Amino acid sequence: MERQIALLRGINVGGKNSLPMQALTRLCQQLGGANVRTYVQSGNVALDLAPAQVATFAIDLQAAIARDLALTVPVVLRNPAELQACFDHNPWPERDLALLSVAFLAHTPTPVQVATLDPARSPPDEFHVRGRDVYLHTPNGLARTKLTNAWLDARLATTSTVRNWRTLQALMNL
Numbered sequence: 470m471e472r473q474i475a476l477l478r479g480i481n482v483g484g485k486n487s488l489p490m491q492a493l494t495r496l497c498q499q500l501g502g503a504n505v506r507t508y509v510q511s512g513n514v515a516l517d518l519a520p521a522q523v524a525t526f527a528i529d530l531q532a533a534i535a536r537d538l539a540l541t542v543p544v545v546l547r548n549p550a551e552l553q554a555c556f557d558h559n560p561w562p563e564r565d566l567a568l569l570s571v572a573f574l575a576h577t578p579t580p581v582q583v584a585t586l587d588p589a590r591s592p593p594d595e596f597h598v599r600g601r602d603v604y605l606h607t608p609n610g611l612a613r614t615k616l617t618n619a620w621l622d623a624r625l626a627t628t629s630t631v632r633n634w635r636t637l638q639a640l641m642n643l
Contacts, residue, residue, distance in 0.1 A: 471548060474546070474548070475512075475514040475544055476546070478544075478545070479618075493507060497530065500529050500533060513643075527546045531543065543630060560599075561606055566634045568608055571605065572602070574602065574603065574621070576627040578598065585624045594614045603625075618631065
């Protein structure tokens with residue numbers, strides 16, 4: 470079994486896409502996940518998967534949520550080593566961690582796709598792309614940035630979900 474972290478986008482936010490953690494846990498178990506643990510109500514699930522399940526689990530969970538709960542919820546998967554590498558490669562270690570977030574991508578963008586990201590899109594916000602992670606520094610807060618999931622998804626032709634630095638640290642402990 471391999472430990473994995475499933476990151477769900479856009480659930481239990483502002484009263485929309487209500488997904489109880491008990492239902493999410495049950496779905497993960499039905500799909501073969503073991504030792505399932507959720508963290509806060511916004512879609513963070515740690516679980517153990519058989520190696521053969523890892524490649525398709527995000528898609529399988531997304532389909533199960535749509536089928537059983539009638540919700541369209543993108544899912545991105547990371548393992549503990551990937552979370553640790555993300556943490557270790559923070560491009561702004563000297564900055565206030567409360568202003569840092571990471572957009573976790575489902576797929577690695579090509580250099581051509583990364584080149585379509587406009588660094589002047591949302592001043593004074595900044596981003597840094599490293600593999601399947603986009604580091605975000607948003608001095609005015611995530612609610613005010615134009616560096617949104619929709620923008621990243623469209624430019625990078627993938628699915629993203631954002632977690633703040635505090636949540637990233639907590640996920641590493643799951």
